[in-house]
Structures are given as structure tokens and as C-alpha cells.
């Protein structure tokens with residue numbers, strides 16, 4: 001059985017306020033967002049087709065997919081209507097020193 005683990009993915013300084021960054025951890029592609037100084041993490045791959053959300057647009061507390069303009073809530077991964085068929089995962093985040101750590105279940 002694979003257990004959830006905290007993985008350091010980037011220094012906090014790499015994600016300034018209002019910016020996002022794509023990283024990988026435990027076999028997941030993850031988008032980090034700095035929303036008003038707080039770091040959030042979701043899947044980086046859109047649930048509609050293959051597009052990286054970090055190639056899209058960070059707008060308020062949502063991210064807009066670059067391919068068909070589907071939107072997700074940054075804090076929860078909740079899809080905000082068509083063409084999005086389902087939510088994306090969001091991941092717990094903590095900052096230790098300058099390290100952003102994300103809690104994931106590594107893919108085997």
C-alpha cells in the first residue's frame with residue numbers, strides 16, 4: 001500500500017504572488033498557485049482534454065484552461081461548468097522554511 005507523503009517541490013520564492021508554477025511530485029503533474037500570499041496546489045492537467053493549466057490564465061481565485069477556456073477553483077479543484085466534465089484533485093500544501101511541500105500519494 002502506498003502512503004501519502006510530503007514532497008518538497010519548489011522554493012516559495014519561485015512562486016510570487018499572483019503567479020503559478022508547474023511541478024511534478026510522486027508521478028503527479030501539479031500546478032502551484034500563489035493566491036494572496038497563500039500557496040495552493042491542484043492537478044496541472046485539465047479534466048477535459050490534455051492541457052497544462054499552468055499554460056492558461058490565473059484569474060482571481062480561478063485558473064482558466066488554455067485550450068477551451070474551462071475554469072477551476074484554485075482552492076478546491078472544483079470544475080466550474082462546461083466543458084469541464086469533472087473536478088481535478090487538489091493537494092494539501094505546507095511551507096517549511098522556503099520549501100513548498102505538497103502531500104501526495106505517489107503513483108507506483
Ligand code: FES
Nearest residue numbers: 046048065068070
Ligand atoms: S482541455 Fe481544458 S477545457 Fe478543454
